[in-house]
Amino acid sequence: MTATFRNWQAVQDEVLRRIHDRTWLPGDLIPNEADLAKEFGCARVTVNRALRALADAGLLDRRRKAGTRIATHPVRKVTLNIPVIRLEIEGGGGAYGHNLLKREHKRPPATVRKRMRLPPDADALHLVALHLSNAQPHALEDRWINLEAVPDAANVDFSIISANEWLVLNAPFTNGDISLSATNATRAEAAALQTTTGDALFKMERHTWVNDTSVTFVRMTFAPGYRMQSNI
Amino acid sequence: MTATFRNWQAVQDEVLRRIHDRTWLPGDLIPNEADLAKEFGCARVTVNRALRALADAGLLDRRRKAGTRIATHPVRKVTLNIPVIRLEIEGGGGAYGHNLLKREHKRPPATVRKRMRLPPDADALHLVALHLSNAQPHALEDRWINLEAVPDAANVDFSIISANEWLVLNAPFTNGDISLSATNATRAEAAALQTTTGDALFKMERHTWVNDTSVTFVRMTFAPGYRMQSNI
DNA sequence: CAGTGGTCTAGACCACAAG
């Protein structure tokens, strides 16, 4: 050992270097924090921070008492940014617009009701909106809002501010799930997005909660050619 | 103020509670770490850890000197797990299998060459493989490997271990990018995946690097109905 | 310039889980 590593990022880089070197192979047990701290000439907490970050990234497996191992199957974690659509479009240099196509207060269909865990007779607010980039269809939003969870939504004019954006500002959620898929455009989707029935469309379904009560369930269907990108 | 918060997760929960309460609104400046530490009855580092985690999640904006604000447009960060396909299938209770359909050593097409930033005359290893779940097509993998970066790959029998898995174990990368999209099945894709031309297919393109040299570029095309899911 | 977050240190105790 020659160099010393004064901050957690330097420690992290050194560990990554050893993984790349194949000094440490997948499955290998590496020295414990105290020993590494001594070797690196820094405090144990510093090593801890570096290794914890690598474990969060999926490159290390750490268990109390069992120690730290190089992950045998580094589950790559990709963080996708799901921005407010307006900002996504404006960030790409486009002019944003949006049309509220439908607003109704009704009993949701069984599939939605079940997913949102609403009682059988519950009403919800249903919105359909089209997001535009430079006046071209960008994405179709089909959304259900649980007014029990967000009563204020009943009085908002969603033709002025999109539900997407209003909810971000006014209905922070505690947790949610997201699902990405590909589907062939239905006739209705094709009409709204000005494309052809059967075209492959990228679809994102999101469902958010405050603790155990459903807030909103939204299905975004993007115009053909849409890509979701990120770095690893 | 009544309670004290002894660990960073408790501090985090309290901050989240105040965001939900709308005690702190989007855009608000919140007290600095030292003050919060005093209020919460804990060390400043503990507050720091809690707020840093929330900032990583996109709920807070933090800047030195400017302080900490509730994010006005909480860019939701979703972490998708990209597991080794075999584990994904086996984790779902399926029996994994895979067929190597093509293996060739040739000059990649211009689009691939450009994306991998290979010199015009460079060769690369091209693999096409089908991943099976319970003997049904699950995903079609089309991969290019830069042998300059991973010379050992030339001697591996990828009909025994999938390239997907071999590379994970033998070619750790430093960075990469990923792109998700939806496309209509070409005739070749439909044939391989035993589906119909034009079906909407979920597609993932990944490109990985070791520093500035390209390691591999892969396009995974999933059988119809595939969903990528995650929590927020 | 001065206030804020970012980080380091040394020492301590705790929680978990392997043997």
Place this chain on the structure above:
DNA sequence: TTGTGGTCTAGACCACTGG
């Protein structure tokens, strides 16, 4: 039982950046 990572504390200095 005991070794490991997980975390807390108090105090300190640093880096960045707003005013």
